[in-house]
Amino acid sequence: LYYSGGAAQGVAYSDVGVNSLQQYYLSHNPHFSLIQKENPDGSRYPELVVKTPLDREEQSCHHLVLTAVDGGDPARSCTTQIEVVVADANDNAPVFTQDMYKVSVPENLPVGSSVLRVTATDLDEGVNAEITYTFINIGKAVRQLFKLDSTTGELTTGGVLDFEERQSYTIGVEAKDGGRHTAHCKVQIDILDENDNAPEITLDSESKHILEDVKLGTVVALIKTYDLDSGLNGEVFCQLKGHYLYSSSA
Ligand SMILES: [Ca+2]
Ligand SMILES: [Ca+2]
Ligand SMILES: [Ca+2]
Ligand SMILES: [Ca+2]
Structure with missing residues (x-):
């Protein structure tokens, strides 16, 4: 809380009676109000109170003007600027x-x-x-x-x-x-997937020897291919002496 331009309370006035200090007024603000208090000697002083919740995230600083008016004719007054800085409370989650x-x-x-x-x-x-x-x-x-x-x-x-x-x-x-x-x-x-696995080939054959009079079309060996990758990276193309045979690892 910062004051400037004069004292906020206990202002000493040398006049007496109605010419002495009579009232304090606060500039309009939805969050603050004044409560007028009285000292045992009859002198008055204001208390600045919060009347509605403050939200630093909405407004971190409030500028108020406190006016003190005496009862004279013409009335004399003085004003004080009050700056209320609202400190942050941890009221928001990330x-x-x-x-x-x-x-x-x-x-x-x-x-x-x-x-x-x-x-x-x-x-x-x-x-x-x-x-x-x-x-x-x-x-x-x-x-x-x-x-x-x-x-x-x-x-x-x-x-x-x-x-x-x-x-x-x-x-x-x-x-x-x-x-x-x-x-x-x-x-x-x-x-x-990246193509980080080479295909594996296994050959299964019935026998290591093939007779020279073997019937054409006889299966000589079963070729199995396997590639750990997926999609095109796992498809295997087999090449035999310039001839292409196709097989999928699936
Ligand atoms: Ca906060
Ligand atoms: Ca927080
Ligand atoms: Ca891979
Ligand atoms: Ca591969």
């Missing part, structure tokens, strides 16, 4: 910009690659709006694959993602302000 963040990243990213960034805002100020991000309810294995910067909300890879091992992760993130308020969101990370 809010994430999205309830669910989704991102697709290729497998085999270098460790430390950026995946995405979660952001929460808090209407309060100072420590009441300082947000810390943490993972919630995730297992140790997933915790080693992803790292979360507690200050910036940036999610990076902490290990090598393998599409063949797992195609999607859903991770909970909590934002906590400097007090006790929290917010939660989910991050869904879909892993995209």
